[in-house]
Amino acid sequence: MMNISVQNLNMTYPTGKIALRDISLDIKSPNLIGLLGPNGAGKSTFMNLLTAGLLPTGGSILLDGEPLVHKEKKLKSKLGYLPQSFGLYDELTVWQFLDYMAALKGIRDNKKDIERVIQETNLKDKRKARIRTLSGGQRQRVGIAQALLGNPELLIFDEPTVGLDPEERISFRNLFSKNAQDKIVLLSTHIIEDVQSVCNRLIAINHGKILFDGTPEQLILSAQGHVGLLENQQEEQGFKVTARVNTANGVHYRIVAKQLPFGAQVVEPTLEDAYMYLIGKEGDKQ
Helix, strand or coil, X not given: CCEXXXXXXXXXXCCCCEEEEEEEEEEECCEEEEEECCCCCCHHHHHHHHCCCCCCCEEEEEXXXXXXXXXXXXXXXXXXXXXXXXXXCCCCEHHHHHHHHHHHCCCCXXXXXXXXXXXXXXXXXXXXXXXXXXXXXXXHHHHHHHXXXXXXXXXXXXXXXXXXXXXXXXXXXXXXXXXXXXXXXXXXXXXXXXXXXXXXXXEEEECCXXXXXXXXXXXXXXXXXXXXXXXXXXXXXXXXXXXXXXXXXXXXXXXXXXXXXXXXXXXXXXXXXXXXXXXXXXXXXX
């Protein structure tokens, strides 16, 4: 079992940019957590701090009750990480690259482990292919495979399904769900579909602050009464159009609003609606 406690975490870069503001939360295994937020919200900074890639300018992170700065070696032995920009060695084959990464992680029975992650990421027919010959989606699968090496207790994926086709994304969502049965899996994404079906907890961040921390059902419930359909297009005043819906009676407009305009038919929110409503509400406060 792993326990991560984040206490009053702040991060300000030397440029003066404030990336995170007073973040506090606890994460225990098993858990599959979706980290949501627009580009520039602070998600990648948060993950870099969790992996000890950065030191916070305020607050602390505790790993099993002890400061992470004193437990970095312990963390690295239990961590599988796929950053958003992950460099691959183009002249190596998939097998050679995974063998190299296994050596860096100090994995003893590396051949058996490499076979396992190749199987899990559907790379069997590409094991001898040089990485430079792979498609974007295949390269992403190699990145996911290296994170799974060593069967780590903490898996952190930054935009893991970018470049994958719909069938591959479903396959990897199932893989993440399977791993979360006895681990902490943290998925950072802006693709709501990737967290809707598998995550038991959502954390939404924007402008460096936590806007929401709870279950998908709780987030959907927060948007009840704030999502509707309009039969006729109107000037966007006080609401946001999230989709154009083709119906037998013509095009309808799906909207989210703090107060729905006259004539809007109230409908059940989706998770994406609820997320848009949350971000919109926070934007109104800026």
